[in-house]
Amino acid sequence: MPLSDMLAAFFNHAIHFGEVGKGPAMRQTWKLAAFLGFALTASCALGQRGTAKGNGWVASWGASQQIPEPANALPVDDLRDATVRQIVHLSLGGSALRVHLSNAFGTAALHFTSVHIAHPLSSASAAIDPASDRALTFAGKPDVTIPPGAEYVSDAVEMPVAALSDLAVTFHLDAPPAGETGHPGSRSTSYYVHGDRVDAADLTDAKKVDHWYQITEIDVRAEAQAAVVVALGDSITDGHGSTTNGNDRWTDVLAARLQAQKKTRTVGVSNQGIGGNHLLSDGLGPNVLARFDRDVLAPAGVRWVIVFEGVNDLGGLARTGEVPAERHAALVERVIAAYEQIVERAHENGLRVYGATITPYTGSDYYHPSPLSEQDRLAVNAWIRAEGHFDAVIDFDAAVRDPEHPERLLPAFDCGDHLHPSPAGYKVMGDAVPLGLFAK
Helix, strand or coil: CCHHHHHHHHHHHHHHCCCCCCHHHHHHHHHHHHHHHHHHHHHHHHHHHHHHHHCCEEEEEECCCECCCHHHCCCHHHHCCEEEEEEEECCCCEEEEEEEEECCCCCCCEEEEEEEEECECCCCCCCECHHHCEECCECCECCEEECCCCEEECCCEEEEECCCCEEEEEEEECCCCCCCCEECCCCCCEEEEECCCCCCCCCCCCEEECCEECEEEEEEECCCCCEEEEEEECHHHHCCCCCCCCCCCHHHHHHHHHHHCHHHCCEEEEEEECCCCCCCCCECECCHHHHHHHHHHCCCCEEEEEEECCHHHHHHHCCCCCCCHHHHHHHHHHHHHHHHHHHHHHHHCCCEEEEECCCCCCCCCCCCCCHHHHHHHHHHHHHHHCCCCCCEEECHHHHHEECCEEEEECHHHECCCCCCECHHHHHHHHHCCCHHHHCC
């Protein structure tokens, strides 16, 4: 019986018998009624909190954090008294924003003297609309110092943004980070100059680099029931082979499809792909299980996760030379065990988890897979497709393989390295995700 009905029943009982205030039995009744009243208030508060969460913050954009390898790190002196402007592509729109800054891999506190957001004039330019420029605050202050290993979320700023629009995030550092935190595979151009120029209309003299640094998530205050799907993957999810500043990764295609349908316009996409990522070992970034909490469970409003990982584990086994068949079999078992861990942890946290089949990579100039490696891929894909493992299957393998040579990518979908899809391949992959998986 609902608490409200129970409380009403106790009051009706007291009134019916004319016992209000009379005798120990009635005093016990009133004590219980008071307790139920408190419980009802708490229940209402929790219900309101749940409603607020549904009509609150949802990740509209995200990027997994890692330590940039030396070739992708910015020179220390370039980040001394430096302004950095970065462009991101939102999936969901909303009435307000907040920005996550990260010092996840820093070894000392990092001071941001100022942080601004604005509408950029283009996804491939440092120019912004000055009228849209907003200064962010942190606990009401314009600057923030983030401890090593931590992430900070800005105060909310009222700034309506449209779905599938771009946002410029600009910050100033007085001193460089002691250990950079970033996302090398941005496929988006960032701009940096010396001096505090966070509100500059343009940075025409800026240096350019196609990486993101120190930003990890943009949340929007969205409609009721809004939620996000996390795409957990490697370089194929990160978008290797897609167009720089073109936003044509498979996750971008999925986000656009979700926005095109009335029933799914409240669903955002957070791309948590890392180039070179592995299930079982660290590569260019932490392994999947090590980053699961930060990249899958932490994004605001997460409700679903697509798991598209494993090709680097399979390809890496015999990259420098063939190994015995027993090692192939053992690797398949370990990959499947990692999937089981992901499913278990996702379900424990109330998420639905969808498995994506591993796409072909025979002919890869990097992995040179043997027939045994192809058998490993087929075995893993068979497990993914089998009932009772993932909540649903997204068959990327079937979408991009060559029907005449199913161990290879269809040439039209191959970026040229026989491992990563082309923009056309990413379009087919994004189109292969059933939108019904995200029905409320």
